[in-house]
Amino acid sequence: MGTTPDRPFAGEALGAFVAASRWAEIGPALRHEAGRSLLNFFGCALGAAGDPAVETAARVMAPFSGPERATVIGRAERLDAMGASFVNTIAANLLDYDDTHLETVIHPTAPVASPLLALAEIRGLTGAEVLHAFILGAEVECRIGAAVSPGHYDRGWHITSTAGVFGAAAGCARLLGLDARQCWHALGIAASQSAGLVENLPSAAKNVGMGNAARNGLLAALMAQAGYTAAPAAIEGPLGWARAMGDAPDLGRITAGLGQEWEFARNTYKPYPAGIVFHAAIDACLELRQRVAPDDIASVLVEGDQLLLDRGDRLVASARDCRVSIHHSAAVALLRGSAGVADFSEGALHDPGIAALRGRVKAGLDAGLPRGAARVTLHDRRGRAFSALVMDARGSAARPLTDEELEAKFRENASIGGRESDAGPLIQRIWRIGDAADPAALLRSLGAA
Template sequence: MPDPTATQALGRFVAGSDWRDIPAALRHEAKRSILNHVGCALGTARDPAVQAALRVMRGLGGAPAATVFGQGARLDPMGAAFVNAVASNLLDYDDTHLDTVIHPAAPVAPPLFALAEQRGLPGAAVLHAFLLGGEVACRIGNAVSPGHYARGWHITSTCGAFGAAAGCAGLLGLSAEQVAHAIGIASSEAAGTVENLPNAAKNVSVGNAARHGILAAMFAAEGYDAAPAAIEGPLGWARAAGDAADVAAITEGLGTRWEIGRNTYKPYPAGIVFHAVIDACLELRARLDAPPEAIAAVTVAGDALLLARGDRAVRNARDSRVSIHHSAALGLLRGRAGVADFEQPAVDDPALAGFRAKVTAALDAALPRGAARVTVRLANGREEETTVLTPRGSEARPLTDAELEAKYHENAALGGCADRAAAQIAAIWGLEEAADLGHLTALLA
């Protein structure tokens, strides 16, 4: 019998996985991911982009069967998955797998919630399917990084579609062959471009990744098939979207070495590669013993990804969340970097705008991804410098459960759900024992 293709190997992995065999620490990490995901979605419940997505999907969908977080509304499963994915990813406050810069939960968790609510499935099945879907997304991301992203593909949306399809197929209990077909069908759906990241089109690609996962799994359940090597074949998705896939990155250690276990959670609502910039600037601000106006120039050094993502003009809130200059200005001038500090009033603040002009970005290829070195020169010629290799929230310095709960409370307050936050948090921590999602989704409505 020939060796399975990468697509087939993933199908066997998903269909053959048993929740009882998942290590306890990884089970807990699944709950942490869901806690962070739901909180981030609630934090944007009042945002015009989320409200617009809700209006569009309400006008297109079928029978309401799934909860839209924080909206007092229900949509058909694909519509709810779309809106919740948009909401979770909107502020760049969601989880991140640093090696690929995939945000796993936004595309993967919403379709699982929607299907489980529609079908009355248990919480443990949702957690299990999330780990499986997130693993598939991150492994395929590893196989095509860094060339895929460098060519302009938005990897959260593209690989997220694979993860959503695999997670949904696992949740529905499809066979190994059907899971592989679902993943292969997703290869015809996966799309999204980096050029659109500062624009609303990014929201569409992330939302589509979530709903396309449901679509792929449902088609596979109904007998649709896909090419056996839909990912790595000579005319498959990986070749079409970049280079030949590193098949070993997909298949080696499946079920024993978990990429989704390396998921991280952000203390700041900005791109993950800017967290080291913020941390370094906060450290320098405390060390300088000088007013911000005494700073004449700031140099931020980092790897090619940091510069490609963040050496940009800041025109709107989306730009600010992926800006080296704005991140440095917040750390050194304001001494904080909360949600409000990346909104339009902060972008338009003359003091911040003037400070951003003092910041220069520089390439240092020796620095690892996610690291930054910041040098501050004062008007009197004095210089101070610091390097941050492991920012807060990174794999080496993860946020604690208590910090994740505090972040959730802050987001819930932004979305108008502060009075229910404690109960919501308790329900998420208790998902593994929940017979269905009814209690949690009632709280989230």
């Protein structure tokens, strides 16, 4: 993990990349993917804006908010950039409905977009500046995450939080106009703030880790702007981030093809508000529902790789549990033929029919299946077996959601957030955010009326 004079420090290379990138060099496909990510982000945040977890986060942050206020998406109160970053990140990620960089299982947008939008609103920056900083921040986030995957997550690190703080720092550093050296130091300062545990994923403590990735990434950039520095090798040094938090880091991943190949271009979007590892099983269940009536189901076996079992084989006692339960995911898809926000809510949790079917779902290991695939086998009451195998889930890289599907998802979320009436115009304005001279107006309109 040493650094030779011929090879820059990891943070140095990323800092130079972030500071030197030119908007004109960002191609239309990447810009469009950023638009898709933001459309998905705003929808998810709108849909969750009324959730008690978001309400609580906003209430706790309110007394600690300075006078320059930014939009809290879907809500009436406004908070300073730290507070708005914290709450909007929590909202956009809350329902496990946001985006996924599949290789690392990072959900890239929430922690990066939130502080950038808050900064842009307060400082009057343009949409192109925001979109550019977002792309750079998300790229840094995914590359740093890729360097420590999969050992990092396996060790207990919630990678969206731990890598998210780097993405937020990089994006904010760019948006604040920091030079290459300051961007480098912002990333080093972010390294000392990287935190978040997998153990806490089924609890609200997860939200705090997520919100902090945004809030502390913004702080890292502000401190670097003000002159704070970090160790040159904060990321890769012998007592630095990658060694402390990764078991076998591949540091070359941080810089290989930087500026040429884009990890962020591999971003994907969830069709279902549940852990990404359950999506193939949900697809299989939705398919089987065409063939077997719910009342006829005697037993359900869901098979997948070890990750599916590790993540999903659990007791279900809350809506949060539902979103990471293979039993609930399968039951609701088989019973209702749907897997939307309402299907992973408190109501669905307590639905007697779903509860009964959850109890008939078993999870099993098929080590021969690749990660992300699932096989579901039903037996009906007459003993007949029905099976469906899904190798590539809807929304995966092989079957990406179309722009129209993303718009429909936005409408669903906007409707939950009470914004069905202007969902159409909002969608059009979000698609055009890169051309907006004043994205603050869009943001203000995304706050509650």
